[in-house]
Amino acid sequence: MAIKITKKIKGYSVQKPEDKAKETQAAPATDLPLSDEMVERESASNIIQMHEKVERPEALVGATYKIKSPLVEHAMYVTINDIVLNPGTPHELRRPFEVFINSKNMDHFQWVVAITRIMSAVFRKGGDVTFLVDELKAVFDPRGGYFKAGGVYMPSIVAEIGSVIEEHLKFIGMIVDPELSDAQRALIAEKRAAYENKSKKKTDSNQLSGDLAGAGAEGASRADEAASEAGEAVSFPASASMCHKCNTKALVLMDGCQTCLNCGYSKCG
Structure with a gap:
């Protein structure tokens, strides 16, 4: 293969057969056992982080949550599927990959599909996706909120979806809930x-x-x-x-x- 030289040549050397023999003799020295630090550095470079290029596996693990609001006639079911990164290694992580919302009520079909596609796109992009919880829980219904079982106030259905997302992120370890002493x-x-x-x-x-x-x-x-x-x-x-x-x-x-x-x-x- 021809190499085009674009700079001025300041010096040169001729490679001799004995130089190649020295390189082949020095090659086995690279097979020596690596130190713990080098092994850790090499394994860290092979860690798979969540990003848009991660392909969806054939099967995903997940959970389904039920939302029963007095504002709508039928219940809503929120399914969150997770992808397992670096399985079987000390760096194993479980991260949300996609979300689906299903209900018999078709009144909110458009915004339900929109919100699921947006959240799934954010999940697949990776990084810190916990901001979605605060954004969804800050949505208020102009008709007023409601109290769900246990006396917890929900300002809107979207806010309860955010509460479900928060519960799931706590379950997989992305959000650490400060426990009471x-x-x-x-x-x-x-x-x-x-x-x-x-x-x-x-x-x-x-x-x-x-x-x-x-x-x-x-x-x-x-x-x-x-x-x-x-x-x-x-x-x-x-x-x-x-x-x-x-x-x-x-x-x-x-x-x-x-x-x-x-x-x-x-x-x-």
Whole structure:
């Protein structure tokens, strides 16, 4: 093959047969065992990261989540499929690859298809895709939001889809949820027990005070049952208000201070 020389030649040397013999003798020296640092560097260079050129395998692992909103008649099913990168190695990762949303309700078909295609494209591009959670959870419905089971407030259906994405990313390890310490858990359990005992004593005193108080207690119990059937406050009192920190209807007044029975938040510190 001809090589075109574009610069001025400043020097040259003639390769002799003995030079080739020296190169062949020095070649086996490269087969020596590599150090741990060199092995780690070589293995790191072979790590497969998520990007657009990663081809979809024939089969993917995933999970399906159900969304039942009072704003729509039929439930929505969100399926998120993941791709496993570097399987069988210390660098094994599970990353979201595609998302599908299925429902009998065809009213929102256009934006559902659009949002699934956009999210799937972002997933396949790779990088930090956790920003999708904040963007989706910040969407508000002009008609108003709703409380799902457990008393958690959802400002819109799109926000609940974002909550599902967040739950899945926590499941595969992309989002690390800061866990409560043992002291915080003990404090929350103590606050809940104190509030329940206080409510029980108040109910007993109302029942002993007369028929009117008994009718009021019966009405309160019916309200609790109705709230439980609606899925608005399954594990928290019906009179609880929404906590702005965890968006859960679990904020109650205790000792003159608003305290959340879900995350432990208190206005009194």
